[in-house]
Amino acid sequence: MTGFEGLSCSAAALEVPLPGSATRITGWLCVEQSGAWGRDVIGDQVLGPDITPELAARTKAAHVRPTLIRRPGRHEFTGARTVLLASSRPEGSWCERLEITDLRELLDLDLHLLNGPAPGIGAAVTDPLVLVCAHGKRDQCCALLGRPIAASLAAAHPDRVWECSHTGGHRFAPAVIVLPTGLTYGRLDEDSAHTMLAAADKGEVSLTGLRGRSCYPPVEQVAEVAVRQRIADATFTRVTAPGDSSGRTTASGDADPTAGIDDLTVEPAAGDAEHSTDPATFAGAALVTHRDGRRWLVTTRTAAYSPRQASCGAGPKPATAVVLDRLRQLD
Numbered sequence: 001m002t003g004f005e006g007l008s009c010s011a012a013a014l015e016v017p018l019p020g021s022a023t024r025i026t027g028w029l030c031v032e033q034s035g036a037w038g039r040d041v042i043g044d045q046v047l048g049p050d051i052t053p054e055l056a057a058r059t060k061a062a063h064v065r066p067t068l069i070r071r072p073g074r075h076e077f078t079g080a081r082t083v084l085l086a087s088s089r090p091e092g093s094w095c096e097r098l099e100i101t102d103l104r105e106l107l108d109l110d111l112h113l114l115n116g117p118a119p120g121i122g123a124a125v126t127d128p129l130v131l132v133c134a135h136g137k138r139d140q141c142c143a144l145l146g147r148p149i150a151a152s153l154a155a156a157h158p159d160r161v162w163e164c165s166h167t168g169g170h171r172f173a174p175a176v177i178v179l180p181t182g183l184t185y186g187r188l189d190e191d192s193a194h195t196m197l198a199a200a201d202k203g204e205v206s207l208t209g210l211r212g213r214s215c216y217p218p219v220e221q222v223a224e225v226a227v228r229q230r231i232a233d234a235t236f237t238r239v240t241a242p243g244d245s246s247g248r249t250t251a252s253g254d255a256d257p258t259a260g261i262d263d264l265t266v267e268p269a270a271g272d273a274e275h276s277t278d279p280a281t282f283a284g285a286a287l288v289t290h291r292d293g294r295r296w297l298v299t300t301r302t303a304a305y306s307p308r309q310a311s312c313g314a315g316p317k318p319a320t321a322v323v324l325d326r327l328r329q330l331d
Contacts, residue, residue: 088182
């Protein structure tokens, strides 16, 4: 007995921290596919046997994530499909949009271009887009928790929100990704999802539910989230009304205007376990630099959690997470 029997995977994972859990992806090939999806985008040949094997080989070679997208709700197929090409890089991320009428046109795309600057294949997408995992065939949590978030966001931003296939991390459902930045979120409710998109529109980063940025591996993701939280905490200001001695405080918000999406760069630091509180669990270190010159050294460790299901209906297995150990400002 694990104590998690009968729970959904997202309920069983509530004590597992979000930071560091974003799937590492820098290139995205998103293809509109209305209607039901199979369990696996490539393995079930959802896009048809004529192109799937070749597309699988090409996306793998270019390190690009093939993703199915569709508009929330029911929509008839018009014969034209939207294709999104996106590059989620630490700096210079971009997204382009085009339409195709034949899936074989996907094979005309040079997917290696997603590793460089915007190639001009399609129209530039200037507003942040939102992908919400609603891949029920992969895990029921994505459908049950993701679709309401997608519907709510789409009601306010109909041209900027897509349901998408598996992105990794259904135990953190609803799983949400902002393109082209690759900011990845989990456990959002409707209010925090709208706050997330409002922040993205201003070039800022909402911290609620932030799992990390997909261009970084787990250690760097944890480091960036920790520094953003440290900066946001530093913006809290004490405001006392005239004649009020209660010492009440107000906060400037969770999106610090001095730490916009591209204001921080993260790179691996020379890992030295002696900086860790527990060298045996040392996971790595990262150096975070603000564009204003401030720097932080962040060390992380691996935390173990009791076995539980990582997917709905699956058996229990050990759970681990990379978590913050120490954060030290260097200058």
